[in-house]
Amino acid sequence: MLAGALAVTAGFMLAPTRALAASSPIVTPTIRPPFVDYQPPTRPGPLRIDYTGGVTLAWGAATDDSGYVVYEVYAGGRLIARTTSTRYLYSTGPIVRPQPYYFAVRAVDGAGNSSPKVFAPQPVYEEPRVVPPPLDVTLQDWVRGYVSLEWKEPAATTVTSLPIAGYEVSVMTIARSDAGTPIVRPQPLPVAEVGGAFLRMPAPPPGRYVYLVRTIDAAGNYSVPARLAVVRE
Incomplete structure (x- = not known):
């Protein structure tokens, strides 16, 4: 067969091949962690109640980096509506049944992340209220480059406990002195x-941390x- 000619085998035409130069670079693709919202x-908030012509709830708009939020409306701890509006008509009647009403609203984005609830103004109680802390705080690997801080919701411990609006998460970094003694940053961030x-978040760099979660x-x-000490290698 002549050099450079095309070979025909069993009805298939094979194109001439060319060897790769020994100096051809090998490109390694850059692997990036997946984007996670x-x-x-x-x-x-604030959440206000208008009793004109019934019971209408109104609140200030929430913001989110995705630009999309839906509002969940609660009455007595029960989810009663989802809306993209900042108003909700609860009742059109002139009279509602005489009982304590706890109205609340929270924002949820398209990824399912939720804000704390905002409640309508509450009556003032003379008795001190006990806010139960969250339980069993853990840190779990979630997806590459991210972790999930998780805990259990507390149960009401006294009759004076109010509904739970949400949770605050902060962190303290533990450094070590030249002598090897742990040094805790005094103010949680x-x-x-x-x-x-x-709470899902980017994985922290190697180090020692104390996560704090408050109801x-x-x-x-x-x-x-509630505290959780974590060592990331």
Whole structure:
């Protein structure tokens, strides 16, 4: 067969091949972690009640880095509506049944991240209220480059406990002195306020950390923090 000619085998035409030069570079693709929307929306509010011609709830808009939020409306701890509006008509009648009403609204983005709830103004209680802290805080690997801080919602411990609005997450970094003694940064750094019992976030660099999670009740009171010490190698 002549050099450079095309070979025909069993009805198939094979193109002439050319060897790669020994100096051809090998390109290694850059592997990037997947994009994850872990940032919850801001808390909407304040939440106000208009009794003109019924019961209408109105609140200030929340913001989110994705640009999209839907609002969940709660009455007595029960989800009653989802809306993209900042108003909700609860009742058109002139009279509602005489009972305590706890109205709340929270924002949820397209990835399912939720803000803490905002509640309508509450009556003032003379008795002190106990805000129960969250339980069993853990840190789990989630997807590459991200972790999930998770905890269990507390149960009401006294009859004076108010509904839970959400949780505040902060972190302290533990450094070591030249002598090897642990040094805790005195002020926790806020991370986020969330409406659910988890927070997804980028994995921290290697080091020692203490995560603190506090419960926020309907009146804006905070519990003592639940703590989790973490060592990232």
